[in-house]
Amino acid sequence: MVSNQNKTPLFDALKAYQERNVIPFDVPGHKHGVGLKEFGEFVGNKVLQIDVNSMKPLDNLNNPIGVIKEAEDLAAEAYWADHSFFLVNGTTSGVQAMIMSVCEPGDKIIMPRNAHKSAINGLILSGAIPVYIQPEINERLGIAMGVSIEDVEKAIARNFDAKAIFLINPTYYGATSDIKSIVKIAHKYGMAVLVDEAHGAHFRFNDELPYDAIELGADMCAVSMHKTGGSLTQSSLLLIKEGLVDEKTVRTVLSLTQTTSASYLLMASLDIARKTLAIHGQELLSETLRLARKAREKINEIDGLYAFGKELIGTPGVFNFDETKLGINVSELGLTGFEVYNILRDEYNIQVEMGDVFNILALISFGDSDESVNALVEALKDISKKYRKDNFKIRFDKISVLENPELIVSPRQAFYSRKKIVKLEEAEGEISGESIMVYPPGIPIVIPGERISKDMIDYIVMLKKQNSSLQGTEDPEVDYIKVLGQ
Known part of the structure; x- marks a missing residue:
């Protein structure tokens, strides 16, 4: 990575502002935390001293020409994109902006039915008409995977007039589709490829992980830096490659829904998270993968549990797999994932990402350690002994709800x-x-x-x-x- 990835222009400007001890007569009304003392005593005064409003030294998110623009350009460079936009309304706003930037009312967009609600809300906002592709289903695990090239080709053959294809990279449980091949097919027909990469912010920065969508040729990509990239909750990036997508159009669309009072705490965390990934991502994520592999190995030794991983590659809908997504099938315990999710939280003080009928999902990141992973493994061992229901098996009879x-x-x-x-x-x-x-x-x-x-x-x-x-x-x-x- 080039040397200027060491820079954090927005964060540096925010620190300089705090050091000047400016007398504020602007919003926010807590005035550097003076009016919010109890909160400041808990989180620290500096946090509130940099919770400030847009001004000339700190730039403006809706029309960045200074330090925000410089920070966005560094993010674009780190992800090999032509342009980057900081998002403070989460990846939801990025997904909606992608759809609204390429689809007018009545335009078709091809997309998997297991898309996030933000994509569905993007359809409502844009007036676009969805053409659904049925994601591949792993019946043993009871979850949707990626989409097949064959199903994409069939959808295009029936809808040559579609404006875009919307993809997920990866799915919630870590499966990726063959995005490079899908991009090639879509571009042949002039269709833009939009990718929800909410759970793939880390892909770009370690060569043992799946490829990120921008590198594979996608036109737009919404990235949840706060999920797997280390920034604060609600902060994300929108990345674009020029050609089928116009940068000015995207910025105009973003201005329709994004706040005019952008949080500098969120934006500064994006600046720092990008630097951390660009400079130290390879080593940090290698350690993350070590922890994830260690957890899988130990969990798969526990009676009644199956921590699935890269062995799924090559099965329907799994072109590649993100090992940092620790999905654990619990059905042989005679428990649902919902039950195990609650037991972990209520009895062991462990919060996993989610539970479904058959599985739980734990996310491993560079914020984890051997201690945290060991705590999860030991809790699961204990659950297997204490809560397992012999003579009970969850029947897999609800997969029809995933059909289009x-x-x-x-x-x-x-x-x-x-x-x-x-x-x-x-x-x-x-x-x-x-x-x-x-x-x-x-x-x-x-x-x-x-x-x-x-x-x-x-x-x-x-x-x-x-x-x-x-x-x-x-x-x-x-x-x-x-x-x-x-």
Whole structure:
């Protein structure tokens, strides 16, 4: 990496501002923490002294010409992109900006049905029409993987007029598709390739990890630096390659939804995280991989557990695999992933990323250590002994909910249509006016405009019984759902 990746222009400017002891008569109203003393005593006064507003020495995110622009350019260089945009509304804002930058109302976009809710909301905002590709399913694990080249080619053959293809790199559990080949096919037909790389911010910086999407030729890529890159929660990057995408258009679109009061804490953390990855990423991520491999090896010695990994490469929907995603199948314990998730948190003080019907997911990063990994392994050993249910097996009979639902009207049209409220159990055959999803991971079970099936209802009822965190409906209990009609 070139030498100027050692620079942190925005962070340096923020430190210089703090050292000047400026007398503030601007927002925020806490005035360097004086008006928020209890919070300052807990987090430290310097944190509040650099929670400031845009000004000439610190630049402005909505029209960067100074230190923010310099920091964004360094990020673009680190990721081999032509342009980079700092995001303080999370990768959600980046995903929405990608779709809105290339799709007008009525334009088609090809995408996997296991896309994050931010992509579905991008459809509502843009008015684009989704053409869904069914992701490959690993039936043993009960999870969706990547998409096949053959399914992408079929979708293109039926929709030559699509404006873009939307991909995920990697999936929540670490699987990647053959993005390089898909990019080549898409570009042959003039389609832009947009990639949700929320869980792949680290890919670029270690040669044992899968390739990042920009390096593989994608046109736009939204990257959650806060997830795997080390920055503060809610801070992300949007990367673009020029050609099918125009940098000025993207910036204009971002200005529609991104705040005009961008947090300098978040932006400075992006500046530092980029430097850390660019300068030390290879060694830090090699250690991360060592910890992840150690955890897999030890967990796979525990009766009833299967920590899946690179052995999945070559199976349907798995072109490559991110080993830092520690997915653990728990079904042979006779427990659901939801149950193990709760036991780890409540009994062992360990918070994993998520649980589903069959698995839990732990994320290993360069913030981990042998001690933290050992604590997880020992807790899982104990759970296997104390909580295992002999003579009980979870039946794999709910995979149909992952099949592509029937889209009746566009998500945007459904969102703005008149609606009525019905009981969830009585909604079969109705056209949904809301989304329902489990968070995490935030992949919708049903979205506005889709016909509600019995499988969907049964799956949602099962999730409710597991006390899963369901979101999307106005009814917080998800006993009722809005559907189209009067």
